[in-house]
Amino acid sequence: MYSGGQGINTRPFERSAPGKIILCGEHSVVYGRPAVGVPVSTVRSTAWVASTPSGSGLRIDALDLQQSALLGDADADDPLALCARLVLKSLSAQEPDAVLKVHSDLPIASGMGSGASVAAAAARALSASLGHELAPSAVSRITHEVEKIHHGVPSGIDNTVIAWERPVYFVKDSAPQTFAIHTPFKLIVAYSGIASSTKAAVTAVRRRFEAAEGYYSVLFDCIGAISTAARDAVEQGAIQTLGTLLNENHELLTKMGVSLAQLDELVVAARQAGAMGAKLTGSGQGGNIIALVDEETVAPVRAALEGAGATRIWEATVGSSDA
Ligand code: MEV
Secondary structure (H helix, E strand, O other), X not given: OOOOOOOOOOOOOEEXXXXXXXXXXXXXXXXXXXXXXXXXEEEXXXXXXXXXXXXXXXXXXXXXXXXXXXXXXXXXXXXXXHHHHHHHHHHOOOOOOEEEEEEEOXXXXXXXXXXXXXXXXXXXXXXXXXXXXXXXXXXXXXXXXXXXXXXXXXXXXXXXXXXXXXXXXXXXXXXXXXXXXXXXXXXXXXXXXXOOOHHHHHHHHHHHHHHOHHHHHHHHHHHHHHHHHHHHHHHHOOHHHHHHHHHHHHHHHHHHOOOOXXXXXXHXXXXXXXXXXXXXXXXXXXXXEEEEEOOOOHXXXXXXXXXXXXXXXEEEEEOOOOO
């Protein structure tokens, strides 16, 4: 079960942001092909701001990392400091005397967008404490800049899904296209226990692409077509079709070289236990897989994933208020 939850704001300047799952299209989205992402609203990052004595400046506490730094002392490539600087710049505001605290229920380096989620929550909380609620487009823009520290050249799908908190059909450098879910569906997210660096995975794909552009372009085209078909399936409530598309997408990601034996084992275990489809999600080389299940298969698929070595498991119903 998800341990997080949106909850009630008990602090005046507390704001949050969800995690995200890429249903289809990771990596090929970096090369301009479409991808589909959905928010996971029950696993969230939270940030809040409290005043401190005059003259103390802005301190940023990253609680999960047990790190604390004054904005004035932070390096240019400190993600939360960059986030704060971008918020202050966009509001033309002075640095406040305050502490900004950040916590996330999302596992780091798992493909659920923890970096983008933390930045979105922090941007919202700091801005709110300065008397301004940021629009999703502004949250997305700031988060995208912060993501560049983590990932180099992120496509923008993570910050878009997280800032808009809606299902998104995403094409790089285009306006986000949100869409409606016809019939809610259940996903199991299973963590392989292997931390995954998006930057490393994207760089490895880039190297392979440059060595075999024709082959990789075909892979990217096929995955782009799968993403479009997946969006259509979700819009039409064709859940079995979505399962088949997830399976197809995983095979192509394997050909792209971003899967691992451990991820393949989780995917196969989920399918054998009755999942309608399963694939790695995010940058791969570790991180999470997703399995599409229904009420009957959720328990056996969970058990199979535990047996196959998943170290953490969450359930999400996509398209319902508890997703
Ligand atoms: C990471 O969540 C998704 C990737 O496609 C990278 C990106 O889109 O920037 C692997």
